[in-house]
Amino acid sequence: MMNKIPVSELRSKIRTEGRSYFDSVEGVLYCNYTLGTWRFRFTGTALAADFSVMPGIVLPGMEHAPLDWPWIAVFMDGEEMLRQEVSEDAHEVKLFESGSPETHELRIVKLTENLRGELGLRTLCCDGEIEAAAKDSRPVIEFIGDSITCGFGNATNEVMHEFVPSEEDGLRTHGAMAAAKLGLRPRFISISGISVSNQPDSPLQGLPSMETIYEYTDRIIEERLGEARGSVPERFEAYDFSGNPAKYVVLNLGTNDATQIYMSGDHERAIRYFRERYEAFVRKIRALNGPDTAVICALGCMDYYLFDEIRAIAERLQQEDPRLYLLKYGKMMAAGPDAGACLHPTVYRHEKMAEELVSFIRNIEADVQS
Numbered sequence: 001m002m003n004k005i006p007v008s009e010l011r012s013k014i015r016t017e018g019r020s021y022f023d024s025v026e027g028v029l030y031c032n033y034t035l036g037t038w039r040f041r042f043t044g045t046a047l048a049a050d051f052s053v054m055p056g057i058v059l060p061g062m063e064h065a066p067l068d069w070p071w072i073a074v075f076m077d078g079e080e081m082l083r084q085e086v087s088e089d090a091h092e093v094k095l096f097e098s099g100s101p102e103t104h105e106l107r108i109v110k111l112t113e114n115l116r117g118e119l120g121l122r123t124l125c126c127d128g129e130i131e132a133a134a135k136d137s138r139p140v141i142e143f144i145g146d147s148i149t150c151g152f153g154n155a156t157n158e159v160m161h162e163f164v165p166s167e168e169d170g171l172r173t174h175g176a177m178a179a180a181k182l183g184l185r186p187r188f189i190s191i192s193g194i195s196v197s198n199q200p201d202s203p204l205q206g207l208p209s210m211e212t213i214y215e216y217t218d219r220i221i222e223e224r225l226g227e228a229r230g231s232v233p234e235r236f237e238a239y240d241f242s243g244n245p246a247k248y249v250v251l252n253l254g255t256n257d258a259t260q261i262y263m264s265g266d267h268e269r270a271i272r273y274f275r276e277r278y279e280a281f282v283r284k285i286r287a288l289n290g291p292d293t294a295v296i297c298a299l300g301c302m303d304y305y306l307f308d309e310i311r312a313i314a315e316r317l318q319q320e321d322p323r324l325y326l327l328k329y330g331k332m333m334a335a336g337p338d339a340g341a342c343l344h345p346t347v348y349r350h351e352k353m354a355e356e357l358v359s360f361i362r363n364i365e366a367d368v369q370s
Helices: 174-182 219-229 255-263 267-289 307-318 347-369
Strands: 003-006 015-017 021-023 028-030 037-055 071-076 079-085 092-110 117-126 129-131 140-145 185-190 246-252 294-299 324-328
Touching: 021 219, 028 037, 092 117, 117 129, 117 219, 140 174, 174 185, 174 347, 246 267, 255 267, 267 294, 267 307, 294 307, 294 347, 307 324, 324 347
Parallel strands: 140 185, 140 246, 246 294, 294 324
Antiparallel strands: 003 117, 015 037, 021 028, 028 117, 037 092, 037 117, 037 129, 071 079, 071 092
């Protein structure tokens, strides 16, 4: 007999990875950022999941474009068994079926980014038992970034493609690959198009900036749910940094800040504003994560307009913060195997970035041990 079990009754048995937000109103457990994961053990003959899903936001001028829906990959005992889109019309996903009871560990991974489609687990439907999976004790490496970090268009070489969810593969981003090589657990907070801070004269003032969302678990879904219900919260759930410490934080922002500066009517004022906000944000990262986390201020691989500004800020802060580092990723080519959708890096270039990051972190570890 199949039982439909609300996730609210399973929270002690479902381990999440990444930033997860539980909506107590509807009883939905959201894991919206890239590689957000639900993990548990199952014994039985049949298992399915029912998701709560919202399409990606519709940008001005894109009202007639197809809606963006999130994509997932499902792993059983470490082996990938399926990947598919989850949409309003297809929100129930069959996870397992057999002729006799079996025991397996299931891992459901969100491949696509936050804001381009929200995804929450509502119920598990099964004929057996749900149990907690073993705890993952690997240290965390956190990636703060934009479309480069998300893997925008990394699964295609069609440079003229706009965003297509099936072509954004979080598992093949440089962050995910570097974490695997280093034996670390990746945690992402990244959104395409995001800046450290939105310029005062920017047309993007209504969109999130990293300085306004970083300290919260998932301000994006709280705002979207609030808007749908007619009441946006005055306060958002603060992320538990002390309970989920990061060994490393990789900050790769500045590419979209440069675009805002290009569009500004006063470049000198805009650059001054960026300096102020970038330094303040790095200080916020340090304050929230504590003194032991290694913070890597990085830039690349698409645009380096602000690298000298970032380097000057990092070098000044290093005088008081010995756990702050600076990394410049190698430049991607605008053609050939490097170039994916909208001239974003492909999986090929992400592999190169991962190699750079792994080498950089291993050198940090060697210096600490010496």
